[in-house]
Amino acid sequence: MFPRPIEKSSRSWQMTYQSLLPVALTLWLLPLIAVAIFSVKPDTDFTSGNYWGMPSSFEGFNNYGKVFFASDMPRYLMNSILITVPTVIGAVALSCMTGFALGIYKFRGNLILFFMFIAGNFVPFQILMVPVRDLTLDLGLYNTKTGLVLFHIAFQTGFCTLFMRNFIRALPYELIEAARVEGVAEWRIFWYVVLPLMKPAIAALSVLIFTFIWNDYFWAVVLTQGIESQPVTAGITSFNAQYRAAYHLMSAGSIVAALPPVAMFFLMQRHFIAGLTLGAVK
Amino acid sequence: MSNAPQASARAKTFRPGFMARNRQVITPLLFLTPGILFFLFYVIFPVIQSFNLSFYKWDGLGEAEYVGLKNYKKLLTDRAFEVSLWNNFKWLILYLLAIPAGLFIALFLNQTVTGIRMYKSLFFFPFVISQVVVGLVFTWFYDPTFGLLNTILEQFGLEPLNVLGDPNLATYGIILAGLWPQTAYCMILYLTGLNAVDPEQIEAARLDGAKGWRMLWHIIIPQLRPATFIAFVVTIIGALRSFDLISIMTYGGPFGSTRVLSFYMFEKALSEYGFRMGYGAAIAVVLFVIMLAFIAYFLWSMYQDEKGAR
Amino acid sequence: MTGVKLQKVVKKYGETQVIHGVDLSIDDGEFCVFVGPSGCGKSTLLRMIAGLEETTDGQIEIGHRDVTHLDASDRGVAMVFQTYALYPHMTVEENMGFGLRMNGHPKDEIKSKVGEASRILKLDDYLSRKPKALSGGQRQRVAIGRAIVRGPEVFLFDEPLSNLDAELRVDMRVEIARLHNKIGATMIYVTHDQVEAMTLADKIVVLRAGRIEQVGKPMDLYRDPDNKFVAGFIGSPSMNFIEGVVEGGAVRVPALGNRIVKTTVNLPGEGHPVSVGVRPQHLSITEGQSDIKLDIREHLGGISYDYLVLGDGSKLIVETRDDREIPEGSTLLVGFEETDALFFDGVSENRLR
Amino acid sequence: MTGVKLQKVVKKYGETQVIHGVDLSIDDGEFCVFVGPSGCGKSTLLRMIAGLEETTDGQIEIGHRDVTHLDASDRGVAMVFQTYALYPHMTVEENMGFGLRMNGHPKDEIKSKVGEASRILKLDDYLSRKPKALSGGQRQRVAIGRAIVRGPEVFLFDEPLSNLDAELRVDMRVEIARLHNKIGATMIYVTHDQVEAMTLADKIVVLRAGRIEQVGKPMDLYRDPDNKFVAGFIGSPSMNFIEGVVEGGAVRVPALGNRIVKTTVNLPGEGHPVSVGVRPQHLSITEGQSDIKLDIREHLGGISYDYLVLGDGSKLIVETRDDREIPEGSTLLVGFEETDALFFDGVSENRLR
Amino acid sequence: ELNGTLKIFSDMSNPAPRAVMEGLASDFDALHPNLTVELTVIDREAYKTQIRNFLSANPPDVANWYAANRMGPYVSAGLFEDVSDLWEEPAIADNLASTKSAMTIDGKQWGVPYTYYQWGVYYRKDIFAELGLSEPSNWDEELANCQKIVDSGRACYTIGSKFLWTAGGWFDYLNMRTNGFDFHMQLARGEVEWTDDRVRQTFANWRQLIDMNGFVANHQTYSWQEALPFMVNGEATAYLMGNFAVSPLREAGLDDSKLDFYQFVEINPDVEMAEDAPTDTFHIPAKAENKEAAREFLRFVASASVQTKINSGGALGQLPVNAQSSVDADKFLEQGFDMLSSNSPGGVAQFFDRDYPAEMAAVAMEGFQEFMVIPDNLNEILERLESVRQDVY
Ligand SMILES: Nc1ncnc2c1ncn2[C@@H]1O[C@H](COP(=O)(O)OP(=O)(O)OP(=O)(O)O)[C@@H](O)[C@H]1O
């Protein structure tokens, strides 16, 4: 531990460190591991008080089978996907444009607009709750995925703009100047020069927004109400209401609900971490 | 070379059209318009509306009734509001523990041994998981009958604790649950920050005889300032926005002792016995004002950075 | 017909004025180099010509076209940046053809033009590589290639070689000279490297704090500077200046043991301060009793530089070619031919002629 | 008694060996410069002496103390980094005093030592500034000041001037020389700058791929290199090498019109290839019919460089001092004094003596 | 003949009620071939907040809700359809007369009830037998029983008060037994101060049970379902709950030999017994599109046969409202029916959070929970409630 590379320290400390790592990790993830074990236990383990022991039999297929075939979870998962994916696309697309405009051009009010996005991103979103709910009702989008998607896009645009603008800002400005000198129109500069260079940022941001939106609970509760439009975070509460005290099923349900962002994170790990570094803020 | 070229120069003098002359202004405007419209529509106007609404009494169904500052006056004597405010401060202070904790883990993991990438990712795990799930997991962890916590306490022969049922402990219990993903977040910020630490400075400090804690304190931490700043900002925001965990773990209880402003306003405005929109909006405004201090601080430091830049 | 003409060109950033009414005309096919100390406005002036900075006042003509308010993309210039500014996501070929492609030229034409440029710059083997797979010198060549392809009227270079290491810099310098010989376009080149300026330029423009100090051929500036600033700026190591006073139609130099330097130039009135400028290679030293001390001697192989400290604390640099060693710390006598000395007004710093 | 001695020092990174058993001894108070092409191991060797890299094998002594396995902070060395490595969050004063503070020296002592160093380096006015408010040269001085304050036995410099611009580099070079004269500590200095190496060093160590090629005084290396590598590496512009063949006890040089160069050195057997090395200033050119062409001529004021292309495509650089203009593209005759030529075995590249 | 679609939103999200609701929908669908019935079942807790939104935003044609005060806000906001016309039809007017008052606001009726259920004490017969206890009939016996149970290492009552309303049930019963039904209504209407001595007496009685550790510990962390296992595992012997608790208890393995029911005991002999019997209802949103079909559906669920069917032990396991319906041959339903029809002379209340205004109910139930955990805070709690009362009414 410490910035001093471990290779430079003694052999025995290296061994200690190597063996300390899995121990620390297990402790750190203990709650999750417990849930994972819960999810493959038979229900008799809970009635017989065997909460923390090894599963007396492996019921993983059974439990997860219930989640997938005997509950509304698949519907909720589908809803989550239908909410998350369009939001990611919309927010990233919008913010590519705003980020480009704010990052490249010098015009009066640039900084003010930029700060508006940042400030908007940082407001406690509860303050938006009542007006946004009314707005959504008025638009006839209450309890629709569209309503949720539109709001998420708008709200995430603040953060995404901050992220994209800072990323674009870090691109060598000469590239844009070079293109200008070459007689390339501004929108073509955006499309052919800036956008391809933003690929890493787009990837990173997409993953980031994906997890944010997937894990959103508050707005799901505020703007939707039923199985036809609620995402899995809200769905899990009804699922849990349905299987109250059936810990094995609740665990399995939770794991299913948590899986997509986790999978996303693992697939796109590099981008994800890059994303945090680049944009670095939420 | 005297007359003719000048004439032709004048002839060729090119008066660009309005578009061409203002290209550097119009282009960004076009690019910004959709984003700004969205944002105004869904974020900026609602904030203003909330301010406005806080001067009304409205049950969300009928007509709103203007009541002036009455909602705010009522806040002053509302015990639940006071509790929420206090809890918010507890959140603010204790949530900041995520920063040193994250730093500690980051330092621990900042090595190059085989599989370390995997470890780093796994340590980051809690942050990727929905707070709803985190809340559930910790509720079970604290469960007074079978929870792991009490199983462990029993091992040590200690009295069982009902963390979430004890009005003095519940908030801390929830904050601890919140610290788990937040620490992971700070950890990853610090890990990336550590990547950017100038190795030559560490070497210089080694030659200067700085070791261990002193190296950390005098050299490493100052260099991690950007990471710390961001960790600070996100932690503060996270603390003030805390809602999911409370909603899942205690629903504000026992008897309202774990409420924070964001939850209380939800309760007042949209929950089963609520629908006092104006009052809820007034709470939101208070929350906003608290946050404003941090937003202002953040913008100010961004402005300092921007001033020097291009 | 593609010279460049600046008339009373002014640039302000907010309140601060960085270019103070520059007048300059660069002929068709000329190689013009801007030099000057850091921050004097070289890049700014170049970028104004390119259209990357707005011109606050005055007029810029390229080939008799008033381009002052034209967008960069409409000026028909090409620019080579210090950082190359290659598009990292495109291959060398795409980089070079990008400008043509964006302006709707047919594929065949692009291909043939890129091919021609790559032949000139010996880039044929790298056409399908991405910039990051190229060495610094190759990247620089691609950047130049990109400029060539569009066949612009004017080339602009902003310190194009300063990111290369010494050896490559020499090679690329020669390359650019060769290119200019070959395509004969107007070129404007910013550098702070003495050698580049002296060797490449048809015409050097010496800038100082947003104003032109002198314009001329390299050797003219070297031999016949208009003022002390230019004299000190051109040539490496810099010219030595020794303070003197006009006395009886000649200049008395106290620091050199009150040596009286005779000259035919028009000296100012009696007692007026005058700077005597002598280049290091025109000074000669011999051991001898005086208050001039040899501080440090640097051997560079063929030549040595001797750093002298005069009695009044000022410093002189002497370039010597012989291998005769005078120990550091010795006292010295310093001499020079009177014809090698230049004289500058001690107050206005203008050259006395 | 603070010389540095390396014995069979080896460095491996995993499997790759980058330092191959170096033996070197540097005397107390000596100024030793490591030069060599990029990647040859200069920095690695220096950092091994500093204790920043572990020594895989061999022994390092500082002042007769075996420090091979000592921690960096216990070796009594100070290092100046290429990037300065100033602590950005501390003022100049804190930067300089940091080492003493970490070693528990009392405040007064730190203050007086920092004061002394800042006086030597003329940093008094900047003591309370943060590094980012300083210019490059000032930062470099602070970095040196930080090294001085700790009063180390040995100073290590890793390309300390390479981030400065040309003018400042000259100033700081002289500054370092002066500092060495003043405090007389042992200094080891890594650079790839010819001029720095030649002017600063008491002793130059030429490295190549982790091995020492030659050690000696600058002018000794310049005049009397042991092999072609050293000959080509020391001196700027580099020595010209022209390929020849031993014929009848002399060397025939086909590229110069089969000129026969006579020499007293021990030549290898008949027909053996030999490189003839001549420095640019020792070549002379005259216009005349031949297959040697003047490619480009660069004027630098006092001197000019002529780039010649020989019939076999190889190149020569000639340094001329006269102002006589030979047009570019002319054909030339090239001559040199036989005594100015060095000879190298065409196969082993060793110097023929 | 009906056609188009009929959208129904329902809060019957627990497994058994859900099946009933789905059955209702499909039966109705089958009756009307040209009509498509779309059923949306929403989580019972979530439904309570969401009804406001969908009533105005995307109203269904039929929605579940509750009788009495709970429907007040929607009626006054004009979101429920006046269905007085249905109540003029004899099939409803005659057979549902007993609940007409609970469905009436401003002299009009706003929906039809389909079920109600008794509250009372469900207990572990086998444990009572084991301890030699019998069903208590007055407060002293209750306390005596409880003492024995506590001595045996169990809790008398399980309860999960995380979502507060279960504590409201306890207060309702203690208050109605201590002060009577009329006092309950006065308090609900805000006509009595919370600091009144009669209220204090209610709490004093409650405290007796609390002080003897009559309730399971940590009830504040559980929902009512999470409190069930205490009873199932025998850690607690009884549960004051609505009849809907029977089905999960049975599912958990408590058959009729282990599970039994008794009416909440008399405390103050001077007051008449009164019961909580919440009535669940169907309404037509004012903005419904297919009101014709909706009315037909209301008639359908109000009919005797349907109510018989849906309230049977295998289905909801509750009491039908229609007088013509028959009560299922279920031990608990029969007992409940008897109790409500013959042993509840004081009156029938809806439930704490249906009789009291929402804001009052929210603060009060929170106070009850606090009282159950920290009885010593009573004064503070009552003062707080009093100040809210003054605010709300
Ligand atoms: N965007 C800007 N805002 C304000 N001042 C500026 C801006 N850009 C440049 N300047 C100022 O204009 C002056 C000229 O800058 P310029 O970059 O042209 O100098 P330069 O001669 O190219 O210097 P260098 O050799 O260091 O590149 C400097 O004093 C600089 O501080």
Ligand SMILES: Nc1ncnc2c1ncn2[C@@H]1O[C@H](COP(=O)(O)OP(=O)(O)OP(=O)(O)O)[C@@H](O)[C@H]1O
């Ligand atoms: N950490 C490392 N792991 C593996 N190889 C390394 C490492 N550090 C340096 N090397 C290798 O060691 C050799 C010597 O590197 P070193 O930095 O000492 O060169 P140098 O002479 O200082 O070069 P330069 O002039 O570019 O600074 C190089 O080939 C380099 O690739």
Ligand SMILES: [Mg+2]
């Ligand atoms: Mg510049």
Ligand SMILES: [Mg+2]
């Ligand atoms: Mg190096």
